[in-house]
Amino acid sequence: MSEQAPGRGIDFVAAAFGRCPACGKGKLFKSYLKVADACGVCGTNFKTADTGDGPVVFVLLIAGFIACTGLLVSVLAWNWPVWKLLSVWPGVAVVLSLILMPMLKGVMVASQLKHRVRD
């Protein structure tokens, strides 16, 4: 990643991993899902980005698809008993959701910064 002035280039991968989408160095979040007011390194203002419930939809679709596909394969191909299904796949869905949530929120914040969404 090279030095970029705010607004010139947006790095979606950096945002997915919790870094500033403008410079790739500062922190995007001040807590698990709370977006910082601005980048501590380049000063990019994150206050204009408000993702609302947008990332939740994608998290539900992705984690739900993976967990439901795994559950179906477990039943139809491997013939797992119910206790094993219930002990594995709900946990997989929860862990996947917790991992994907900040990543997709970061990507949506980056998308809003790229397209200069304002109130």
Ligand SMILES: [Zn+2]
């Ligand atoms: Zn920055």
